[in-house]
Amino acid sequence: MLGVLGDLVEDVVVWVDGPLRHGTDSSARIFRRRGGSAANVAVFAAGRCPARFLGCVGDDPTGDGLVAELTGHGVDVRVQRRGGTGSIVLLIDEAGERTMLPDRGAATLLGTVPDAWLAGLTHLHVPAYSFDGEPVATTAVDALHRVRRAGATTSLDASSTGMLGEFGRERFLALAGELAPTLLFANREESAFLGLLVDGRPGPGRARLAATTVVTKSGAGPTVVDAPGRAPFAVPVPPVGGIRDLTGAGDAFAAGFLTGYLADGDLRAAAVRGHACAAKVLASPGASCGEA
Template sequence: MLGVLGDLVEDIVVWVDGPLRHGTDTSAKVFRRRGGSAANVASFAAGQCPVRFLGCVGDDPAGDGLVAELAGHGVDVRVTRKGRTGSIVVLIDQAGERTMLPDRGAATLLDTVPDTWLDGLTHLHVPAYSFDGEPVGTAAVDALRRARRAGCTTSLDASSTGMLGQFGRERFLALATELAPTLLFANREESAFLGLLADGCPGPERARLAATTVVTKSGAEATVVDAPGQAPFTVPVPPVGEVRDLTGAGDAFAAGFLAGYLADGDLRAAAGRGHACAAKVLASPGATCGEG
């Protein structure tokens, strides 16, 4: 079973019809969706493999709705309830690119992961957002260590250059070195920022994660898979029709990749499965498939 630890929040997705006009109105469409990188991965993976979500949401109606929505996808939802459910305002420009304004709320309040939440897992995936904030940061690191001791494979997602800059580049690299995840997902900017991969070549910090397979996404360009003991190889991204909203595409890719990897360990096939999963979310608002 795949376990995913991290944020479950409400996304307020705003499709802006043109450039923002400061000090006055700008026409837009507004959608409310379940969000949070970890919850997105769990939701997209649920139709492909057994999956469990681990996190914290507010003890409020918004939290009730988010838990029910995620469980409705077939996810085994394990959450503590405290504080106020978080929200993220996601501004989408006409090219589909995102600008995010996060208020993670209760997602940062996870302070312990019971042993029963980890029982039965074969893999634990944690977006790096979970390291940014306390007590969730300590709880996430502890859960990853315990999962490894229990024989699980693990993975991290670099999440965003903004988060990495705030958390600290060296601090993240030191933590990733200590945790030695089986897989690390990043986009091209994140891999370059961390010094792990640039222009398809291993970067100056790559040796620190010698036991980790680094998977670098690059939008419509080929994904680069850099596995220990192998030369990096690329997996092309099939053409996609409409691209209106990139929200959740990276999470969908991780979900497809992990489902494929856990099925047979084939990295190339897993990347292809990740691309297919990501393609399903690009025309709909937020981390959804075909929901207008």
């Protein structure tokens, strides 16, 4: 079973029609969707393999609805309830690019998870957002160590350059080196910021993660897979039309990649599956595959 630990929040997705006009009205369409990088991965993975979400939401109607939605997608949901459910406002420009305004709320309040929540996991995936805030950061590190001791594999997602900049490059590399995940996902900007892949070549940060396979996405450009003991290789991304919203594409890629990798261990085939999964979310609001 694939476990995913991290955020479950409400996304308020704003499709802006044209440039924002400061101090007055700007035409837009607004959608409310399930969000949170970890929750998104769990949902996208659930149709491909058994998936369990571990997190914290508020003891409020919004939290009730988000838990019900995850359960409806076939996710095994394990949540603590405290504080107020978080939300993120996402401003989506006409090219589909996002500007995010997060208030993670209860997502940062996840305390130590019971042994039963980790029982049966063959892999645990944790977005780096879970290292930002307490007690969730301590909880995430503890859970990763516990599943590794039990023989499971692990993965991290670098999440965002904004979060990494606030957390600290050296601090993140030191933590990732300590955790030694099986896989680390990053986009081109995150990978360059961390010094993992710079101008198509392994950078100075790569030695800090010598035992980790680093998967660097590059939008419509090829994904580069850099596995220990072999030369990095690129996997082309098939053309995708009708792109309106990039939200959740990285999470969908991670879900497709992980479910493929856990099935047969083939890294190239896993990247192909990741691309196919990511392509399904690019035309709809937020991390969803439905119609606008």
